[in-house]
Amino acid sequence: MSTRTHRTRMLVAAALTAATLMVTACNSGEGVQDEGASAGSTSTSAPTASTTPSPKASGGTSTGTGQTDSAGSTSEGSTGGTAGSSGTTGSSDSSGSTGSKDSEPTRTPCSPASTRTTATEVSRPLNHLLLTVTNTGSKNCNLTGYPAVRFGEAQSVPPAFEDSKPQAVVTLAPGESGYASVLLSAADGSGSGGYTAKSLAVYFDKSASAAAHPSLPAKGVYVDDSIRVSYWQSTMADALDY
CATH class of the missing domain: 1.20.5 (Single alpha-helices involved in coiled-coils or other helix-helix interfaces)
Structure with a gap:
């Protein structure tokens, strides 16, 4: 093959x-x-x-x-x-109004417990006593209206000079002072019912329950029915205008 x-x-x-x-x-x-x-x-x-x-x-x-x-x-x-x-x-x-309330001016009235009060006899104007209230506390306080004063054993408090009313309440920060004057007797001798007072009680307003007791001069002060007081003022000069 x-x-x-x-x-x-x-x-x-x-x-x-x-x-x-x-x-x-x-x-x-x-x-x-x-x-x-x-x-x-x-x-x-x-x-x-x-x-x-x-x-x-x-x-x-x-x-x-x-x-x-x-x-x-x-x-x-x-x-x-x-x-x-x-x-x-x-x-x-x-x-919480707490913050707001804290920032608002306080409405706490001044009291004798947190203040120091003095009564000074001045030469001008005549027959006048100057009341000075100093805030010794740690918070603001207000002096409202006018002081209710009682000399000696007097049962009534004298009226105020209405034209001395300030436009605003006097607020005292710690260390600040407020003032009021007291016309003790008529300068021209026209007053009646006069007497010599050797003690004084000062209520910061008519509704106050506690009083301050500033010292008076040793000889006392002469008071008659012409007595008047001014509203609380923020300056001494304003207080002594009345």
């Missing part, structure tokens, strides 16, 4: 074998099944995994979200309420 004939037979046999294998593979469907399974299983597997748990996951998410929303809502509401309460309390505290 020639070499060419032998080679030809081998090629034919190889071709037949390859054709047989291909037909067998096609008939068994292995090639198609492998490719289909590879592509199909990947594409089917992915949707199945995402589709089947999806409602459960969705339901779970929905439920979880609902719970979270509910809890969040409660928590936020709670926090909001608390914040509201705090805000209200804070607002109450600040308007």
Whole structure:
């Protein structure tokens, strides 16, 4: 047998074998099944995994979200309420009028306990006594109206010079002084019912319950029914105008 004939037979046999294998593979469907399974299983597997748990996951998410929303809502509401309460309390505290009241001028009347009172006989104007009240306390106090004075055993208090009434209440800061003058007797001697007094009680206003007791000159002071007092003033000069 020639070499060419032998080679030809081998090629034919190889071709037949390859054709047989291909037909067998096609008939068994292995090639198609492998490719289909590879592509199909990947594409089917992915949707199945995402589709089947999806409602459960969705339901779970929905439920979880609902719970979270509910809890969040409660928590936020709670926090909001608390914040509201705090805000209200804070607002109450600040308007707590405490701060405002502290910044306002005090309305506390001056009292003998937190002041020092002196009575000085002056040469001008004639027959006048100058009352000086000095705040020795640590807070502001007010001298309102005019002093109610009692000399010796007098049962009544003298009236005030109404035109001496100041435009504002006299407020004394710690260390400051307020003044009032007392006309003791008529300068021309026209007064009546005169007497010499050696003691004095000074009530800072007509409604005061406690009195200061400043010293008078050793010889005493002469008083008659012309006696008058000025309203409290912030300066000595204003007090001695009356």
